[in-house]
Amino acid sequence: MYKTISREAFWLALKQEAKLVSAKEPMLASYLEACVQKHHNFETSLSFILSNKISDDVMPATTLSEMFNYAYSLNPEMVEAAVADAQAIVARDAAVSSYLTVIIHFKGFQALQVHRLAHHLWQSGRKELALFMQSRSSEVFCVDIHPAAKIGKGVMFDHATGIVIGETAVVENNVSILQDVTLGGTGSESGDRHPKVREGVMIGSGAKILGNIEIGRGCKIGAGSVVLKSVPPCMTVVGVPAKIVGQPNCDMPCDSMQQNVFEDKTRVTKA
CATH class of the missing domain: 2.160.10.10 (Hexapeptide repeat proteins)
Structure with missing residues (x-):
């Protein structure tokens, strides 16, 4: 079993990885600035990435980001779970060597985090909104998880x-x-x-x-x-x-x- 790290240590490592990649590949610098570097913690970074992935013409990223941030403030265990998921992928996948790769590129990770929001909405009685999240995740990531x-x-x-x-x-x-x-x-x-x-x-x-x-x-x-x-x-x-x-x-x-x-x-x- 791999050794887990704290959310704070994870966030510092993620920012450092983003800094190194930005220096190595300038064409990604503005993208990584928007996704990681400009944020003050992991949860706001994650909510930005996920909301931009699943937004569409009638459900803007800003609205979705507010939903993610509110859910994370009520349920910090959702953020802890995301950190644990990312660590698991880096530990188990021989093709992955950084947390940044997981957060930015891995649709399995992203789909699971969208499900965590959908599950929170389902548990809160907001079932229609939860089903909307399931539908968008299925369309975007080709991963279909019932919110319950x-x-x-x-x-x-x-x-x-x-x-x-x-x-x-x-x-x-x-x-x-x-x-x-x-x-x-x-x-x-x-x-x-x-x-x-x-x-x-x-x-x-x-x-x-x-x-x-x-x-x-x-x-x-x-x-x-x-x-x-x-x-x-x-x-x-x-x-x-x-x-x-x-x-x-x-x-x-x-x-x-x-x-x-x-x-x-x-x-x-x-x-």
Whole structure:
């Protein structure tokens, strides 16, 4: 598990990274000044970036920025979660070496932060506005998360395109989800009908996890799998329908991001 840093230390590191990039690439200097350098803290910087990403002709960035800033003032844990998400991505993604890259460019990170606002609005009874945020996020980022879904911190959406998460889904802290993953229902039933993903899980690209089932702590879901039954903790599953084929080589597959299920511990035959 990587070592976390405080929000203040994160913000100082982010500003320093922006300064270095501005000096190295002058064409980005004014952009980074607007996104990072002119702000007095991380939350106002983040609200500026997100509001400009999802604004449109009828919902201006200034209005959206006010919404983000107000939500952050009421719920500082939303900002702490964003910091944890960014740190998780830098720690887990071999292609990333700076927080700035995550904040400015990674649509999985950005889509998750927009969801946090939508979830806050949903919990506050402002459901139509929450659904608007969901719709804009889906259009802009190709990530569709119902505002009622509960998502922890230290979560990474890698590449992110095509991720769908249903209304009653739960994703706990420290989970990694790759592109084209669905946490969905199995029909037209109402009520609690979506998966519960516990801490430490890694879900490979294209996996479909369907129904009110539980993916236990520390599990690995192989790419392209269709999971229709609950999975006990610390198991690797793969296939259509998914079957247990072994156990991850570490307690937190979300951190190792090891995709090859054949490198896991001794395979078992029991489904």
